Amino acid sequence: MIRPMTLPFIVLGLATFALVAWYSRVVGMQLGNPAIVTGYTLFVLMILLGLFNMRKRLSMVPVGRSSLWLAFHVVAGVLAIAMFWLHTGALWPTGLYEQVLAALFYLVSITGIFGYLILRALPRRLTQTGIEVIYERIPAELGEIRDKVEALTLECTEKTGSDTVAQHYIGTLNWFFRRPRFGFSHIVGGDAAGHWLRGPGSAARRYLNDVEKGYFDQILELGTLKTQIDRHYACQDLMKKWLLLHVPLSISVILLSVWHLLLVNVYAL
Amino acid sequence: MITDPDRFKQDKSPYERPNFPYRCGRIGLWSKPCGRGPSSEGACGGVADCRPFLDNGRWSCRRSSRSGGVCEEGPKPDGTCSHQHPPCKPMLSLRGYRGRLTFLAAALVIALISAFAFYGGGASAISSVDPGQLSGGHENFTAKKGCATCHTPHGSDPVGWFKASWSPGSLSQACESCHAFSGPATAPHNEQFKSAGAQKATECTMCHTEHKGMGEKITQMSDSQCSACHEKQFKSFSQGHPNFSKDYPSRRRTAIAFDHTSHLTKHFENKRFVDKAPKDRCISCHNVTKASRNVPVRPFEESCARCHESQISKRELVLFTLPEFEENPFDMEAVGEACGPTAEAREAAGDQFADLTEKLANLASGGANPVAAAALQAELAALKGQLGFGELPDSGEEYESVSTETLPPTATFLLGLEDGEDVEAYSEPVRDLIMGTIENGHEALLAALKGRGDANTLLNDLSPELLRGIGCAWAGNVEYEAPTDAVSGGWFADALSLRYRPLRHADPVAKAWINLAAVGGEGVTDELRDMLLSRSEGPGACTKCHSVSQVAAKSEKLSIEWAFGGQSKQRHLNYSHGPHLNLLGPGASCQSCHKLNQKADYAAAFKQQDPLKFESNFNSIENETCTTCHAKGQVRQECTLCHEYHNGNKFKRRMTTTNAKH
Amino acid sequence: MARPQRWSTPFGEEMTDGDVESLLKRPDIAAIEADNFPKHTPLSGVLRNDTRIVRYRSGDIVVREGDYGNSAFLVMNGSLRVVLAPELPQNLLGRQVAREKGFFEALAQLWTNSRVPEVRDISRYESQGLRGGVDSANARVFLQDVPAVLDEHRTAKLEDGALFGELAALGRVPRTATIFAEEDATLLEIRWQGLRELRKYDEGWRRMIDQRYRENALKAHLQESVMFSRLDEESLQAVADKVLFETYGSFDWNVAFQRQRQSGSGKEPIIARQGEYPDGVLMIRAGFARVSVKHGNGERTLTYLGAGNSFGLGELYSAWKNPDIQEMALHTSLSALGYVDILRVPAPVLEEHVFPFMEPPTSTTMDIAGTPVADDALMEWAVEERFVNATRAMVIDLERCVRCDDCVRACASTHGGNPRFRRHGRTFDNMMVANACMHCADPVCMIGCPTGAIHRSVEHGTVIINDITCIGCATCANSCPYSNIAMVAIRNQDGETITDPDSGKPIFKATKCDFCEGQPGGPACVRACPHDALKRVHFQELNPSETAQ
Known part of the structure; x- marks a missing residue:
């Protein structure tokens, strides 16, 4: 499922790779150093990849649609991995410094690929919850739901004079409503939360009379709503937090590359 | 809020500001943020819901509708809001956190690079300039001076670094401090080719790359590295290698005019010599145990003497x-005077002469009596005269x-x-x-x-x-x-x-x-x-x-050409009979490569004195002779199997001696 | 600062009492019965504050075809020409791109944007004072060679006492024609609030406006329709004479709509009912109408009609073509979505002047009824939510959107650090219409703005708010049926809320998406979306029967 605007970039990327691979081979044939060709290409690619972050800060000026930048970023990222292998000629270099550089490069690549995959997969799951909630508002939404649940619990206790629901809330449900739960299940598309609500969450229902059941069902309904919000939290959180790895690692790789470039120029060329 | 059907109303849903770095600390507790929000510096927006307004001497509430509108309690008499809550500790937004993490990562990387940049000269020290372990040999030689052994800018100041990045070729010079060649080090093949035009200088690092690990064979070359320069391009030895020179491997006539054809087909077959003819054909004379580039011929005594020795003494x-x-x-x-009596005269003198001579000899050896000696001398002289010494031939007789x-x-x-x-x-x-x-x-x-x-x-x-x-x-x-x-x-x-x-x-x-x-x-x-x-x-x-x-x-x-010389060694070419003989079995198959050319007029070449005019006893060896085995999928056929790049590859003495000290 | 009051920002700052006096002496003004006006809005007040006297020199263009305007003009003296056909070339109209920020000027926002929300420099309000409602420029474009224009274009003359622009001002539709001054002219410009008052309280003006409309603009309007474009002057006049004006729904339809949304029920005024016999073609002049058909126990929306569309033509044409067929009842119903202006062209007029000369209508709305209901669920929803009004709705594809908020940040970066929309809104399937200004075809937000701070950009037709003249009354924010205008409490550079010293209440300003007016490169939100999930959509593009008759 390749988006149409990515296609030209894929063609361009393949062409670039073919050109660089061919040229580095020619240089190698002439006993030049093909690593210079591939290395500088890789460095330029890294800079261009890094510029995507800059682009996001420059929304106020027309510097190309971000979607084009992303398409470029994805293709150039894959190209960079290929270029990296072309450059090192191996999966794993020998020098300690290069090993650190390679390890970070691989981490950036892996986080990037991971990010791309979740960004393609998770929005669908969020849409299918049927609700839409802004990430920053999730704590407030949970707080609101918790307030409502606690209000219902109090009201139930006052109206019926029985604290069964309240006891259940304190003993069991509170854990669920306190904060987002079952994050991993939400991310992988499981229904652990629903299962929990139907199981331990509903355990007290058989001890309730009809009035209490009315309140209790409202609470469970709010629990179901919270499950959907939890799903939003889990997925949106992951869609944001992978960047906590990707971006700092990227800047590290770029800085290490600069030093690498400097050393190569001073020591080996 | 999600339960509110009117949640999109502008007065219920203010702008979210993801571009601001701080968010209300209550969010971290999974509860509702306050209406004011933190300041852009990350301080709590305030502990009171509103700032009451003094209206005609009365404090009135100014709580915003977003925080719940005007409150029932109203401001306290002193003008403070009655809705006070403990201040929160605003938290960074995820982006803000990411920004800090990025900054930290960058700072950490720079710090680590700086900290380990110039630390330690030894190869084993942790350093951010460490490009990987050297190959086995170099690892030992660089143990003392470390990186600076080869990389001159190592340890120098930024000016030195700057200069170094503009001075290529310094690495080859460093190599030359240990390695020496018979020709110029940075000339291709260490040769000054006459026919070639302007030769490009070569650098050692063009072919030999270091820092690939202890076990890396940095001298191992690929065919493509050879074909980088050679004008005649071909795929592999079996596919397109230029033909061997005419008469290969012979470049001149043999030192010993041994006509293999006549010996093998005529003389050894001759019944007269059947007991003298060698039993094992080629290897009777060629010593396969010493096979290398040539298979040397055993000495004359073992090879030729049986038939040819007797002829030698006849030649006076x-x-x-x-x-x-x-x-x-x-x-x-x-x-x-010089010769003494002639034979006849001596015979005539007979025993007297011999006796006298004996006496004289005794006297000369041990005699002490000078008188006796003088007497003897006189006697001898008389005898000489008697015998005719010093007599002129008869002058009248004609000389013939x-x-x-x-x-x-x-x-x-x-x-x-x-x-x-x-x-x-x-x-x-x-x-x-x-x-x-x-x-x-x-x-x-x-x-x-x-x-x-x-x-x-x-x-x-x-x-x-x-x-x-x-x-x-x-x-x-x-x-x-x-x-x-x-x-x-x-x-x-x-x-x-x-x-x-x-x-x-x-x-x-x-x-x-x-x-x-x-x-x-x-x-x-x-x-x-x-x-x-x-x-x-x-x-x-x-x-x-x-x-x-x-x-x-x-x-x-x-x-x-007194000695068997074989064919002279060519530079840059490495052929050894050894492995071939070991593989094929000694002697059994010499002729699988060396095929007798019975038509060749081998002997003619030896009637003149130019060694380069010759006809070999054997058909010249063609590429096909080799490619039957040395081809893709069979026996190795890379360039370096037969060719040697360098000319007179050796170490400088200085290197070996200085390192022997420690 | 003091909170501005109604009329504290008069339309013309130079209007004097003398001017009002002399205006009142004009026969067309004098005819107005001032007694019919309520005390809080006297006629003199209207003239004083809602009108201004503007002078044009020969060749000056007064209004341009296609422009959005919110004022009407009364010719006081001089003569003007309205260009009928062909249209004037764009360069003669002096059209050019509104002054956009240069690249570096735009880039400077990177560091000039405030880290404090909603910061305003109050000195700007003081120095500018309270200017007139619309942000009109004093520069004019004029035609260099008026005789040549008159030679090459069919024009109609407007002379002393002519009123024009009232349709655009009242119906909130673009100007239908270009008008320029043939000789030096003095005009009384009446902003639409004033026009509304005059038409509301004076029967003579109401008739006059209708009459003027019939006389001046109607023909041009009719000519724009495919049906009447081939008619000669005489036939057109005949048609125009017989056309009836009708309006359906309330002027403040948004209030009813909001009430209906809360209560979940509400009746739309029926304009034409399925099964009834049509007596003429209905042409929509302004507003939106729903075309529906009975389906099960409900009404199924087939499409909606906007300005310029017509209804019932197919049925009338086939009845005329095949007089033997008795069945000529309407196949569909037409109901008003809010406020709809209708022109009813009676059937005999059509039979006499139109049908003999026109091609048979190619498609009808009935064609759509053949598709499964699920296919036009989107249409039903768009109509139900009144998104059909949108010309630039922000539609986010939720299956692509990764909720990264890049659009919001981009918006903030082009608006002084403040976002101008909220990334939430009503959803249908995977589509979310975010709470961002849709720049409606029928911008109800502009109704009731006391100072005219909210207005259409003359260049782009986008709805923008002049922050300087906005008094923070929240009328627009409350009017907007889509909750797309947000009131914000403004702050000073230190982050302190600016309050009215008299009441201690914070000063509010209405804010909304301005479609990045003046920013280079169009709306930043669209450009900033890395996944192409966010689009600005004209809802008519979702309408399958846009061209249906």
């Missing part, structure tokens, strides 16, 4: 022949020379004459030489040869007695009578000539004379050369097998 060298004189050149008195010969070229060479037929020219020198040999033995001959060849070898083992014997005979114009117990070889004389008969193969005297003729020089006449290098007569027979070659094209100087 005539050094001197008594020529004809027109009148007696000798001063007979002097001859008499005992010899009718002329001088051989060896003799004219010895005497420094131009030819041996001019009686008037040679009479005196011959007389002087003969008189000299009578008086001084071969010292006279050595003196004559002085400065022209190795006289000692040329006259090796020539006994003074023989010389004196023949001298006195010829001086007395009589034929020399050789002792009856004539030796089987070495110097000897017959009636009128002094000869040498080679004792064995590689006889030094014969070799010396032939070399003398081959090298030429002062006094070596064409006659002498013809005589000594003649394949049909005399010692020149050596050259029947040992080829006579011009030292250089159009040179008069010749050389005799």
